[in-house]
Amino acid sequence: MGAKQTRAEKYQDLMDKTGFSPEQIKNLHTRFQQLSDNEETISREDLEKIPALANNPIRKQIIEAFFDKRNQHQNEVGAFQEIGFEQFLMVMSHFRPPTLKTTEEEKEAMRKEKLRFLFNMHDTDNDGTITLEEYRKVVEELLKKSGAIGLEAAKAIADAAMLEVASTNVPHMAPEDFYEGITFEHFEQILKGLEMESRMHIRFLDVDTTTMRCGKSKS
Amino acid sequence: TDASCPPLLLLLLLLLCHRPFPFFPPASSLPLVTIVPPIKPDNGPQAYPEAEKANLPVFTMNYPRIQIPFEITLWMLLASFAKIGFHVYHKITIWVPESCLLISIGLIVGAIMHSVHEEPPAVLTSNVFFLYMLPPIVLDSGYFMPTRPFFENIGTVLWFAVVGTLWNSVGIGMSLFAICQIEAFGVQDINLQENLLFASIISAVDPVAVLNVFEDVNVNEQLYIVVFGECLFNDAVTVVLYNMFSFVAEMPVVEPVDVFLGVARFFVVGLGGMGFGILFGFVAAFTTRFTSKVREIEPLFIFMYSYLAYLVAELFSISSIMAIVTCALTMKYYVEENVSQRSCTTIRHVVKMLGAISETLIFFFLGVVTITTEHEWNWGYILFTLLFAFVWRGLGVLVLTQIINPFRTIPFNLKDQFGLAYGGLRGAISFALAFTLPDNIGRKQLFVTATIAIILFTVFLQGISIRPLIEFINVRRTNRNLGTINVEIHCRLMEHTIAGIEDLCGQWSHFYWKDKFMKFNNRILRRILIRDSRAESSIVALYKKLELQNAMEILDTVSGDIKTNTFKKFLAADLRNMHDILSKNMYKIRQRTVAYTNKHALPNDSQTKEILIRRHASIRRSLRPGSFQSTVSRKTPPKAHSVWFLHESLLEEVAYPTRRSRSSRPARSSSRAMMPLRRLDTLTEAPSVDAVGDGGRTDHGVSRTDSSYSDSHAAPRRHINSSDDQDSGSVDNLRNNHHEAQEEEEQPSSSSPVWAAEPRDGTTRNPLLRRPQWNPKKK
Numbered sequence: 001m002g003a004k005q006t007r008a009e010k011y012q013d014l015m016d017k018t019g020f021s022p023e024q025i026k027n028l029h030t031r032f033q034q035l036s037d038n039e040e041t042i043s044r045e046d047l048e049k050i051p052a053l054a055n056n057p058i059r060k061q062i063i064e065a066f067f068d069k070r071n072q073h074q075n076e077v078g079a080f081q082e083i084g085f086e087q088f089l090m091v092m093s094h095f096r097p098p099t100l101k102t103t104e105e106e107k108e109a110m111r112k113e114k115l116r117f118l119f120n121m122h123d124t125d126n127d128g129t130i131t132l133e134e135y136r137k138v139v140e141e142l143l144k145k146s147g148a149i150g151l152e153a154a155k156a157i158a159d160a161a162m163l164e165v166a167s168t169n170v171p172h173m174a175p176e177d178f179y180e181g182i183t184f185e186h187f188e189q190i191l192k193g194l195e196m197e198s199r200m201h202i203r204f205l206d207v208d209t210t211t212m213r214c215g216k217s218k219s
Numbered sequence: 220t221d222a223s224c225p226p227l228l229l230l231l232l233l234l235l236c237h238r239p240f241p242f243f244p245p246a247s248s249l250p251l252v253t254i255v256p257p258i259k260p261d262n263g264p265q266a267y268p269e270a271e272k273a274n275l276p277v278f279t280m281n282y283p284r285i286q287i288p289f290e291i292t293l294w295m296l297l298a299s300f301a302k303i304g305f306h307v308y309h310k311i312t313i314w315v316p317e318s319c320l321l322i323s324i325g326l327i328v329g330a331i332m333h334s335v336h337e338e339p340p341a342v343l344t345s346n347v348f349f350l351y352m353l354p355p356i357v358l359d360s361g362y363f364m365p366t367r368p369f370f371e372n373i374g375t376v377l378w379f380a381v382v383g384t385l386w387n388s389v390g391i392g393m394s395l396f397a398i399c400q401i402e403a404f405g406v407q408d409i410n411l412q413e414n415l416l417f418a419s420i421i422s423a424v425d426p427v428a429v430l431n432v433f434e435d436v437n438v439n440e441q442l443y444i445v446v447f448g449e450c451l452f453n454d455a456v457t458v459v460l461y462n463m464f465s466f467v468a469e470m471p472v473v474e475p476v477d478v479f480l481g482v483a484r485f486f487v488v489g490l491g492g493m494g495f496g497i498l499f500g501f502v503a504a505f506t507t508r509f510t511s512k513v514r515e516i517e518p519l520f521i522f523m524y525s526y527l528a529y530l531v532a533e534l535f536s537i538s539s540i541m542a543i544v545t546c547a548l549t550m551k552y553y554v555e556e557n558v559s560q561r562s563c564t565t566i567r568h569v570v571k572m573l574g575a576i577s578e579t580l581i582f583f584f585l586g587v588v589t590i591t592t593e594h595e596w597n598w599g600y601i602l603f604t605l606l607f608a609f610v611w612r613g614l615g616v617l618v619l620t621q622i623i624n625p626f627r628t629i630p631f632n633l634k635d636q637f638g639l640a641y642g643g644l645r646g647a648i649s650f651a652l653a654f655t656l657p658d659n660i661g662r663k664q665l666f667v668t669a670t671i672a673i674i675l676f677t678v679f680l681q682g683i684s685i686r687p688l689i690e691f692i693n694v695r696r697t698n699r700n701l702g703t704i705n706v707e708i709h710c711r712l713m714e715h716t717i718a719g720i721e722d723l724c725g726q727w728s729h730f731y732w733k734d735k736f737m738k739f740n741n742r743i744l745r746r747i748l749i750r751d752s753r754a755e756s757s758i759v760a761l762y763k764k765l766e767l768q769n770a771m772e773i774l775d776t777v778s779g780d781i782k783t784n785t786f787k788k789f790l791a792a793d794l795r796n797m798h799d800i801l802s803k804n805m806y807k808i809r810q811r812t813v814a815y816t817n818k819h820a821l822p823n824d825s826q827t828k829e830i831l832i833r834r835h836a837s838i839r840r841s842l843r844p845g846s847f848q849s850t851v852s853r854k855t856p857p858k859a860h861s862v863w864f865l866h867e868s869l870l871e872e873v874a875y876p877t878r879r880s881r882s883s884r885p886a887r888s889s890s891r892a893m894m895p896l897r898r899l900d901t902l903t904e905a906p907s908v909d910a911v912g913d914g915g916r917t918d919h920g921v922s923r924t925d926s927s928y929s930d931s932h933a934a935p936r937r938h939i940n941s942s943d944d945q946d947s948g949s950v951d952n953l954r955n956n957h958h959e960a961q962e963e964e965e966q967p968s969s970s971s972p973v974w975a976a977e978p979r980d981g982t983t984r985n986p987l988l989r990r991p992q993w994n995p996k997k998k
Contacts (some may be wrong), residue, residue: 020480028724031724035723042339050721053723056715056722058715058719061924062715062716092720092724097628097629099630118712118713122715138708152308157704159706160704161704161705164705165705190705190706191709194709194710196713199713200713200716200717201628201717202717202721203628203725204724217575
């Protein structure tokens with residue numbers, strides 16, 4: 001009984017921080033146990049072992065995002081070596097969808113949060129801007145699976161994208177200007193129309209689907 | 220006005236055709252040539268009367284021979300002129316949907332015809348409508364359906380289409396039956412089955428006018444796609460209900476087994492339609508894999524297969540609309556990769572054209588037939604029909620949304636629901652179905668009248684008022700100006716991230732299935748169905764498309780500067796060289812359909828153009844003003860010369876895979892290739908550069924923008940321009956730029972550190988900068 005009490009309290013704490021419901025937290029906890037082999041923390045190797053993730057072109061960035069301190073809403077920088085359940089949940093909470101009751105400000109905050117997540121995925125050196133190199137890296141990873149294109153194409157595309165950002169955000173750039181890199185404001189600006197808060201989400205089910213092979217949800 | 224003269228003339232002509240007698244000699248009996256042998260007059264009794272002595276007729280007329288095609292053509296022209304006429308005042312089409320205008324014109328024409336006691340052509344007979352007029356419209360809708368929003372919302376779409384239509388039919392039918400019991404209206408002879416039949420006819424929504432408004436106002440894509448999809452897919456239900464009820468209307472008693480059979484039939488109809496559509500879609504895609512030698516008839520396959528899908532479905536009395544829509548959806552993706560660029564454009568254009576003309580004709584005839592049929596008007600019945608249609612639609616949307624909202628990620632709020640309910644106009648299908656009611660239904664005329672009434676009411680009232688209402692209540696909009704590379708990259712990034720996280724936490728949603736399907740697609744389907752089946756990333760496709768756009772735009776701006784006589788002076792060998800290089804290095808660029816297509820217009824790429832224009836403007840601004848010989852034109856003349864050829868080659872489509880064009884030092888060959896395209900007076904300097912550059916390259920792999928830029932950039936630059944002054948190098952580079960792909964990256968080298976944090980060594984230089992060019996001024 002005592003254990004249940006503290007678990008409920010712990011869940012309450014997590015619920016407040018992340019906004020998940022108790023069932024969702026329980027499901028995610030089960031999954032966490034699975035991933036960590038019933039230990040308290042997960043390391044990078046645990047996540048890399050997931051077979052389904054193997055085909056994902058940006059696998060590394062995704063895994064890295066879990067260990068990135070910036071995604072923990074605590075204004076720290078750097079990376080963890082291992083994360084506990086609370087950090088796991090915090091990262092997951094970036095993907096919650098808005099509901100009918102979410103207000104406009106909350107949606108705005110959500111959008112910023114999600115964009116921040118994507119931004120952090122790019123900005124691996126934590127300097128607050130996405131430089132050309134970093135952008136290139138991501139594009140290369142994205143196009144890696146397409147096979148035919150190769151490094152140069154990725155470079156060219158990344159460059160074109162940077163040019164776009166530069167021209168939309170700094171329209172009166174003189175020829176001698178130096179575009180340092182994409183800042184978060186510029187990043188927000190170029191992705192303004194995408195309605196991130198609705199598109200970047202995962203439907204966290206209240207049912208345990210880790211054991212149900214046929215469980216899927218559609219919108 | 221000028222626009223109205225032709226239609227009036229046409230109208231007169233049409234009327235004359237129907238009554239040729241007062242104006243032309245009796246044509247039916249005249250053969251084209253009359254030769255009568257001369258008869259010698261006899262003085263004795265004659266067995267036959269004297270034949271008339273006729274000469275060779277110089278002018279004959281044979282109207283009945285051409286009557287049918289002629290009248291069809293004239294009607295089509297008349298309707299099309301009406302369409303032209305509407306756009307004379309563009310304000311009209313903003314406030315009044317085109318369908319209303321067409322019906323109005325039809326009403327006028329019908330009135331004219333009625334006053335001269337003419338019958339309209341029997342266009343709205345069952346066969347003509349369902350076999351000839353409906354398929355083009357449905358093909359148009361299906362071909363340009365935005366697939367991503369559709370599949371994301373497919374559950375909702377099917378829910379509203381199936382359950383919504385059922386709800387409407389049954390609800391309206393029952394209520395009307397209740398009304399019929401009231402003696403005051405005098406419609407007691409209509410039994411339940413007939414009421415249900417009638418209700419199933421009028422519950423088929425056809426929101427053509429509304430879709431147009433939705434697009435103009437940019438309503439959020441979920442609402443748009445649900446309205447769109449609902450109208451396409453409720454056909455399955457309507458067909459089943461119609462058949463079931465018309466069958467049942469002739470039976471005195473309905474048994475439960477019939478209801479059960481009806482449900483079974485629904486599944487057969489719906490799934491069978493989809494099955495046929497997918498089958499024909501794949502066959503079409505497979506066929507186009509082999510059509511590279513017969514480019515002229517490539518578009519034919521698309522149309523033939525879709526039409527075949529439609530007809531075969533009609534053969535088995537399953538939902539032909541679903542068949543053709545599914546066929547179009549399935550084959551579009553693969554076919555557009557296989558066929559040539561021209562065929563692709565042709566297909567899209569013809570699909571749009573056929574759809575537009577069919578739609579125009581249908582609404583036009585709606586107006587005409589309204590006047591010329593015999594109506595049976597019954598105030599009570601018709602008014603209650605209108606009322607119930609409205610009420611049940613509203614209720615239906617409300618209830619169904621409540622049920623499905625929890626399953627949606629972006630739930631429909633009340634405003635969306637209002638748009639959904641109010642956007643339920645009735646249209647052509649209801650009309651045609653009403654006309655095909657079996658004649659043994661006693662009150663057929665009443666039903667026809669009621670259907671026409673409800674169509675006119677919804678189209679006019681709701682069609683006209685929906686725009687101000689939508690704007691007033693401020694329905695949530697979707698920003699669609701998103702053709703940028705950044706957006707594409709980040710959409711992909713986001714999708715992969717989400718798919719990854721889903722895998723990570725074991726929770727699946729449609730991204731999972733989308734991923735799975737894409738893998739299946741890439742591994743199996745594309746190999747079979749596509750000729751050149753290298754999986755191409757959508758990012759790269761968009762990038763190429765933007766490049767092509769940019770090049771086209773440049774051509775547009777400079778084509779006025781071209782003096783045609785200049786290119787005669789190029790050497791023949793150079794010309795061949797140029798063509799060779801350009802043709803081998805033009806990628807097969809597929810224009811992706813933009814996500815939304817205006818119902819009444821071709822796919823519009825002006826938004827991507829805007830991005831390019833902005834880019835271009837920023838580039839131009841960074842060019843130095845004094846560096847060009849002609850300060851007047853925005854582009855330098857040499858580019859104009861070269862661009863002439865680019866224009867030619869851009870219009871041929873040649874496929875040259877990106878892989879093969881990459882080579883270690885492409886810029887060298889590009890230098891050599893580019894040589895002939897320079898200005899005439901510097902042509903003699905070509906060899907010198909050649910010596911510097913290439914060293915016997917035979918591979919014409921000119922690097923396009925997505926091939927080895929930085930390499931090409933680096934090496935020659937070091938060789939050739941090592942001693943260059945930055946500024947003049949850039950200037951001359953600009954002047955000598957002639958590769959269309961480079962035009963978008965013109966920037967003087969001094970702006971190279973635009974974002975390059977790297978030092979100025981060749982390999983990491985920003986590839987988008989000036990491709991290193993030989994500098995003819997420097998020897």
